Amino acid sequence: MPHSQDEHKAVCRQRREREKSQRIQSILDAARRVFASRGYLKSTMDEIAMAAEITKPTVYLYFRTKDDLLLSLMQPLIDDIRGELESVEARLDAGKIGDGGVLFDGIVTAFYHGYESLPETFRVVQLFQQRDLIGELRPEIRAALDDRGRINFDICRRLLTKGMERGLIGPVNVHAMADLIWALVVGVIQLEDFKGDERKGHRLKRKTFALAKRLMADALAL
Amino acid sequence: MPHSQDEHKAVCRQRREREKSQRIQSILDAARRVFASRGYLKSTMDEIAMAAEITKPTVYLYFRTKDDLLLSLMQPLIDDIRGELESVEARLDAGKIGDGGVLFDGIVTAFYHGYESLPETFRVVQLFQQRDLIGELRPEIRAALDDRGRINFDICRRLLTKGMERGLIGPVNVHAMADLIWALVVGVIQLEDFKGDERKGHRLKRKTFALAKRLMADALAL
DNA sequence: GTATGTAAATGACCGGTGGTAAGTTGTTTC
């Protein structure tokens, strides 16, 4: 069973890459845990490093800044929302969505689902939006983020357009409508986070969302 | 022209109090300028002190923390919104508001006006809502803030209730509706701040707000 | 006018955080 030197090198390199991505993953997991338990601002890089059972400079080998770490956590969330929206689109294409109310429900829920599955990450996305650091990111990261965010808006607009074509909703500016839906989700979550306790907050959110869906459906009913 | 000693003392005390409130005002002005140009998080207390032409410890003689400074800037904004809402109520009581569309326009504009007059402060209100520090404020400050914020929501709900009574809008859960309006304003501003350039942003905001008002009016038309 | 008390203001400092440089350890390569 002979082994060439090239084969040996390749095997070792693969193992190293595997370990590297495992390390990255373990840092991301640690960051998510720490952010979730202490909030973004109060979390320190030392805490995250500790949670990942390494030291701080090692974290900086894989992520350039604390914000980088944050952004790396955001992308799966954005992708998650995208998946939900695409599933709504699949149902719409299959003719399984019978009226505008169900369509709006699907869209709003898709956005809200991201929040439910990873509340702290979602909050952090919002926080990020407000921070002055947007312009200071490495262009690649910013571009990637913009792209992914844009894709979700594209899908959302496509859903609305198809809804109009299929006669589920009345005529509307799909661009402004997509903005409106996202603004609603962000605004409601933020408001209720601030006003309410946790358990009560969920109830309030559902009520406010329910009203929002009703308003949209009523106003755009044919 | 005789002067009693008591009179002399009183005059001096008054001057000192005047100077003290001037100092406080100059710090607030400096803070507003610095926050506006650098954003809350990136602004340092040294910068604010420098802008007020004093040193940092002096700032701490008048404001206990950086957050205190922020809150002191917020209160006029909240009061401003309250004034706008009360003017809408006056018009409503005087029978000068003829339909639901105008009513929603008044309410949304009242909230949005606060943003237009002091964008950075408004942004900072939102930022504040998200920070983990909410629970860490001195109870007095937090209570004062809650109170003032609540008053605006109370007025908003009263406006909606009166609108229903006067037959301007159809039946709706005024609590959820007030939340929804506020969520919309916050969400739209945040979204467009993130997405758009400044000049274009204003146009987009108006478009999105216009759609929001239309949706609300249509859905609740009688 | 001088001494004394008091309020305003400050220079020097602290603890903690994001981020870095220089050096150590262990593995790959020849």
Add this chain to the structure above:
DNA sequence: GAAACAACTTACCACCGGTCATTTACATAC
């Protein structure tokens, strides 16, 4: 076995929010 390289760490820096001991400037009392 030695050179080269990657992974990792210890020790450190700059900066920021916040505090403290001290000085400055003015009001008061005699």
